[in-house]
Amino acid sequence: MFFVSLVIVLVVGDLASTFLYHVPQHLWFKLHLRTHHDRSRSYWDHAVISKDPEVLLDGLLGAIPYIAIAVPLAFFGPWAAAGAALGLLLGQLHVWWRHTTDLGWVSPPWLVRICRVFAIVLPEDHDGHHRNPDVEFGDIFRFYDAPARAFVTYVRTVQRRRKNALRRLQRIRAVRSLRTTQRA
Numbered sequence: 001m002f003f004v005s006l007v008i009v010l011v012v013g014d015l016a017s018t019f020l021y022h023v024p025q026h027l028w029f030k031l032h033l034r035t036h037h038d039r040s041r042s043y044w045d046h047a048v049i050s051k052d053p054e055v056l057l058d059g060l061l062g063a064i065p066y067i068a069i070a071v072p073l074a075f076f077g078p079w080a081a082a083g084a085a086l087g088l089l090l091g092q093l094h095v096w097w098r099h100t101t102d103l104g105w106v107s108p109p110w111l112v113r114i115c116r117v118f119a120i121v122l123p124e125d126h127d128g129h130h131r132n133p134d135v136e137f138g139d140i141f142r143f144y145d146a147p148a149r150a151f152v153t154y155v156r157t158v159q160r161r162r163k164n165a166l167r168r169l170q171r172i173r174a175v176r177s178l179r180t181t182q183r184a
């Protein structure tokens with residue numbers, strides 16, 4: 001039960017956080033882009049030590065899905081509760097660790113091999129998300145990156161098509177009203 005709830009908090013928490021918070025922020029909102037992807041500041045500073053209320057809010061909203069999954073697990077007994085708590089702790093440690101490239105962290109080859117086996121996001125991978133916000137989704141696990149990117153591309157295509165269709169419609173209406181005024 002300990003390991004089950006530990007794994008659920010990390011795997012399902014990351015799934016929920018990625019698709020209910022991170023991806024929607026990239027598509028429709030500004031808070032995460034203004035704080036987490038603020039290129040004018042070191043991301044170690046704004047992801048880890050900043051006390052700016054907007055930065056803290058972005059961190060909290062991203063953490064809520066993990067917490068929402070950990071809390072009910074705690075009712076399955078003390079081992080499940082301990083596993084869920086450790087899951088939250090490891091999740092927090094991973095936040096700090098994945099932002100250490102800014103401080104010069106380079107993952108040793110043995111660690112890269114282990115993380116690749118478990119599809120765990122390395123600081124170098126997450127650095128890719130800061131360089132290009134359209135890639136490397138998934139806080140802890142890399143297998144959420146491909147579906148997240150596919151979803152982002154799909155929504156953007158639909159949005160672009162709708163915008164183009166509206167523009168065409170406006171042009172048609174403009175031409176029609178021009179013709180009616182000419183006739184009149």
Ligand SMILES: [Zn+2]
Pocket residue numbers: 036043047099126130
């Ligand atoms: Zn980051």
Ligand SMILES: [Zn+2]
Pocket residue numbers: 022026032036037129133
């Ligand atoms: Zn992001």
